[in-house]
Amino acid sequence: MRDDLPEIMVGGVVLAAALGFIIYAGQAAGIGRSSDSYALKASFRSIEGIDVGTDLRLAGVNIGKVTGLTLNAETYRADTVVSVAHGIEIPDDSALVVSSEGLLGGNYMEIVPGGSPFYLSDGDAISDTQGAISLISLLMKFVSGQGND
Template sequence: MREDLPEIMVGGVVLAAAIGFALYAGQAAGLTGARDTYALQASFRSLEGIDVGTDLRLAGVKIGKVTDVTLNPTTYRADTVVSIDDGIEIPDDSALVVSSEGLLGGNYMEIVPGGSPFYFSNGDMISDTQGAVSLISLLLKFVSGQGDN
């Protein structure tokens, strides 16, 4: 028996653990493979805290992600494309909202479903959007007493 056999076995265990961790991390990050999706477009006044790859949720469940964000040089709005998993039908009067996970949490996109019997299809534009609300501006309004009455 070779003297370096225990070292080879330990190296194999470490390598297997590293491969397992990499697979788990890829799965957790959503890099496990291409899923069938369809795209919807929207335009926002402010997309503070939203980047490409940000989760898109419906009722707290991830159903897609933000796939493109560009500044429209004409309207000075953030034109956004989101991809939604196939099989999830979104009523065509739904709203797309930038939501926050809490005071210290990050932002995510949320679909607030409407009641229309008709659904968005690939490439449609969501016209009902609500951008990010700045916590600092809300606090300044509260402190200065300039809130809407």
């Protein structure tokens, strides 16, 4: 029995560490989290660089995530669902924009707040959207001289 004690202690530490990693992964993925957010919908012409799980920011602060992306077969637009943390009120004339972190950075969704005294609620749609701007097409226009109007 005394010979087994170190092995039992090491096994207990390994199990505790594994359980800690499982709990951390569950919290990071949002598993088991109560509904502490509300959903907003939007439709984009181009949502290049955005996936489910992409950050939603307001004034540079992460306030939610993209939770759904589908192609609307009738309008050929990308229908998007974002979740916003409860307690953050978004004016109903706000815009939802695909922004870039820089030339080599990834894209994220940004809310540009409006000035309306009325706020969006769960399930409402944001009508003012701006999709992704293709850096390659901008460079091609610049190189070919089409941007000089």
